[in-house]
Amino acid sequence: MKKRLLFGLLLVLLVSFMAGCTQVNEPITPESKGFWNEYVVYPLSMVIIYFAELFGNSYGLSIVIVTIIVRLILLPLMIKQTKSSKAMQALQPEMQKLKEKYSSKDAKTQQKLQQETMQLFQQHGVNPLAGCLPLIVQMPILIGFFHAITRTEEIASHNFLWFDLGEADPFFILPLVAGATTFIQQKMMMAGTENQNPQMAMMLWLMPIMIIIFAINFPAALSLYWVVGNIFMIVQTYFIKGPELKAVVRESGGTKK
Template sequence: MRKKVLLLMALTLVLGLLSGCTQVNQDITAESDGFWNNWFVWPLSQLITYVANMFNENYGLSIVLVTILIRLVLLPLNIKQLKSSKAMQDIQPELQKVREKYSSKDANTQQKLQQETMELFQKNGVNPLAGCLPLIVQMPILIAFYQAIMRTAEIKEHSFLWFQLGESDPFYILPIVAAGATFLQQKLMMSGTNTSQNAMMPQMTMMLYMMPIMIGVVAIFFPSALALYWVVGNIFMVAQTIFIRKPMMKDKDAETGGTK
């Protein structure tokens, strides 16, 4: 888990540096320079505009539909990531026993710890890096989509439902829903684990509370178009997690004979 978090942070930093050199604060156009703009942000901006024009320039509906489309495209990667996360959760008790067995910090003991840990992974068919690939593929797409929303000038000029897309939600409904859906999605990711397993994965417990707060606060101050993207994306992820993890939990119950 720690390696995945560090990898994600490094990837975010690289993407931040990449996008920071591509006129990130300027509206995206066909004349925008740079690989990032030409191959990621501009095509997604065009897709948003194309879908909006299909519905009488309804950019709010376009953001909803394109968000769902992107999430569907990324669905196979998300399934792989969820299965990897579930597998890592299942072996946490055994993994903790191995760590306690080789708690000494000398080089020989640490080598034995790594060897037995890898054997445990192989025995249970767990690849600790399997959840990283979906993150690596998803991050550029999602960041580019975020920039496409923020940098498409036409979006700022339109309204959707009760809010102006270029301004923050005056009633704070979108930030609350975005934060709530994020919390629910994180909670569902941890479903099927007990207190001791959660204690072994402090990063997930921290994310359970930090992510909703962060998204909710940012959504208060950012344009409603971005908050709408988060709301739709997170609700989709909640539904996805329910439909994917429920069969996984049934399979686990079947393997254990239905015992608790």
């Protein structure tokens, strides 16, 4: 069941990504054809242009505003995903006991393990799919926004603060900030769990490095989008997981002492 779910998730993400990747270098216009262009990328591009014109042709400020708007729209899904992850995390000790109880690899034992695992979920009102469905909804929107920024021609010809939106940041400030905020956001999301999962601990360092490399080579408009999105996620995570984060900090402090 878990493998099927992961396969389905990867398939949806791949289809969403490939739908736009074939035209990533083509400007988005009213004449752009295809469901992806007409109903995802072009509307987001128009929203960016609208707010830019509203604020004196400031496309940098428009990217900041639209990024925040998109994140606010997705906020209920993020809250649902976070709550589901916390519920699954709380059940991990019980699930581990079941795995130890049914450690045999034969088919009947594994079937019994699945049955009791599902009973455990039902007893605690936990839906194992609830954490993945919000992600499936979010990714096409975020990828679409990514394409809207790269394919809106007006953005490339404007500047914001110290950088040109269509060129990479010459001082590497945005890439470094993007990497740092990615690390902080992931650290907050994984608080108290990175030691339990070596793969998560590896991603904690790998993702910021990848973001820095991409941001160095991509237009600064994308780096700005990443930075604003990460800062929003940091604030969001603080308010959603505030008590949990404080508890982890206290435990860490106690351990050091």
